[in-house]
Amino acid sequence: MKIVYMCAYPEISKGGDSRVAWELARYMAGNTDNDVWMVCPDKDYGIKKDNIEPNLSVYTIKSTEVIEGVNIFSPNVRRIQHIDRIFDELKPDIVHAHSIDPLSFVVQAWCIKNAIPFVYTGHLLATKYDEWQSFNLGPALQSIISVSIDVYTKQYYKNCSKIICLNEFARDDFEEFTQEPEKLFVIPNGHIFKETPKNITLNDDTYRLLFSGYLSERKNQLFLIKMMKHINTDKKVELLLAGTFLTEKYEREVMEAIKELPENREVKLLGYVEHEKLLEMYSDIHYFVSAALAEVQSLAVIESLASGTPVIALENTTTTELVKNDYNGHLLDVNSTPEELAQVVSRYLDFTQEEYEKMSEGAKESVQFLEYSKIAKRYIDFYNDLIVHPIDKEKRRIEIKEITNFFKTEHVGTKRNKYGNSMFLVIISSVVTIALAVIGIANRVKKDE
Structure with missing residues (x-):
């Protein structure tokens, strides 16, 4: 089985989503017989072996660096076609993403077109996504961002074959947000256990x-x-x-x-x-x-x-x-x-x-x-079941023109220069544009139906 993991970071960053994505990919590559890849945004296109787990292959996708270590893929027709060719060559049996970034959205469209299962792990509560952003906004902009994130995440979740929830509470939250209980599956985060000697006593000063x-x-x-x-x-x-x-x-x-x-x-x-x-x-x-x-x-x-x-x-x-x-x-x-x-x-x-x-x-x-061997077995069973019983053949295809319309905005690099490397304004500007485009797509989908 060829498993492609996706993460918004080319290495483990400060957030838990990047740690879980890379640790899971490395464990699967080093401890199972599967062909495991990590696809992530970076400064340039390239294929390499992971520097920690040599059995893990890493495919980096050229993206725009917003701040050090954070790269955002900016879709246009040429880039989307290039992503399609990359995945045509990779021929994954399953794709598992850990971030709802533009790159994974483009890959969702490829998966739907090719009837390949696309799985997403929810590291944030679905109903609270807007509240978890570290943005400091004025009241007017805040209301727009709240609506935009809500619309964008609903569209993203709709494109998923399955959504991994980390516990039952998260599952209930995602069900409330998506109204698709059949799409949700609970698998907790794994942990690599290392012996930690305790060098303390309660008699310490x-x-x-x-x-x-x-x-x-x-x-x-x-x-x-x-x-x-x-x-x-x-x-x-x-x-x-x-x-x-x-x-x-x-x-x-x-x-x-x-x-x-x-x-x-x-x-x-x-x-x-x-x-x-x-x-x-x-x-x-x-x-x-x-x-x-x-x-x-x-x-x-x-x-x-x-x-x-x-x-x-x-x-x-x-x-x-x-x-x-x-x-x-x-x-x-x-x-x-x-x-x-x-x-x-x-x-x-x-x-x-x-x-x-x-x-x-x-x-x-x-x-x-939560020991990783137990969690890995659950994932293998889960992936195999999705591959044997595909569920995406009837999904409406997302054409390239739709995707380009969806992300039709200034190039991320232009924003970066305009706003002096302010990540806050770069991401906010992108999210607003994304949200407005999603609304347009949602309306077109309703007409098609």
Whole structure:
């Protein structure tokens, strides 16, 4: 079986979608007999072997670099025909995308024309997609972007053969958005387990708490900082925040909150931490703490548990699925206060070493079902079933002219120069144009029907 994975990034980036896409492709290439490829935007066309997994072939598609490491494919007739020729040569049995970018939309059209299954993994909740963007918009533009993203994602999901949801909560969300329950299938993120020795005891002079992720309102690190003031211990407590700020406003709020902490409470802003380094950090962390308001399936929580680091958190879709009180951590109601979270953290910091080690083992055990060999088998069965029972033969073809109309806009490079490399304006401008074009296509589809 030839499997083509697609990702918007030519290497693992800061987001979870890129990590899952590349890790899955590498695992499948290195541990199964399938012919596995990764197709992604980059600075030029090219074929190469992956620098980490030599059995993985990588096909890069020339795209416009918006900022360092982020390339956007800008479709026109010539480029679309070139993509068609590339996939005619690749002859995949199945295509599995992890981003709803223009390149994968073009490939959707090729898949529909050739009756090849196209699968998408939803790393964001479908109904919340517009709210997860890190854009700082005025009220008028915000309403347009909300509608445009809604229309665009519905069209994209309509073009999919199947949509992978990471848990049942995500499945319910996608069903509400797409109204196509038969298209949805649940397979969680896999995890590559590596032994992480715990080099700590609860007799340490300093307690270390960790949260990793973008610093933003949705991740809710301010809640954790406020919680620090109320932890009941005479020992020093450090809160390590690994990640970069999405907005200057939130950065200012965080810095002000840090100033209010007493001397024996310290917040360390680590910035972006490379993944391998982050995994090493768990050996010296007592607890992973989270007040994130919305997640689909947090890789950070999974990695924490896999390392034997218990998780103390507010309820969200990930923590509710994975965390059980006194077994691998503790779960609080989403409406809890920082004081209430601090009370729970204080109680767990007062555990005996034996109690802590038992809970650390429980953390490791709780995510064993996500071990990659088990997830890979589920994917192989899923892919084989789609290939044996194709479901796209009756789908309406998307012609090249439609695609060019859909993406008829200034070249991305022109926008980049016009707006001085402002990613915000580049993407917003593109999304608005896409949305208006989608509405036109949707109207034409209705007439055809």
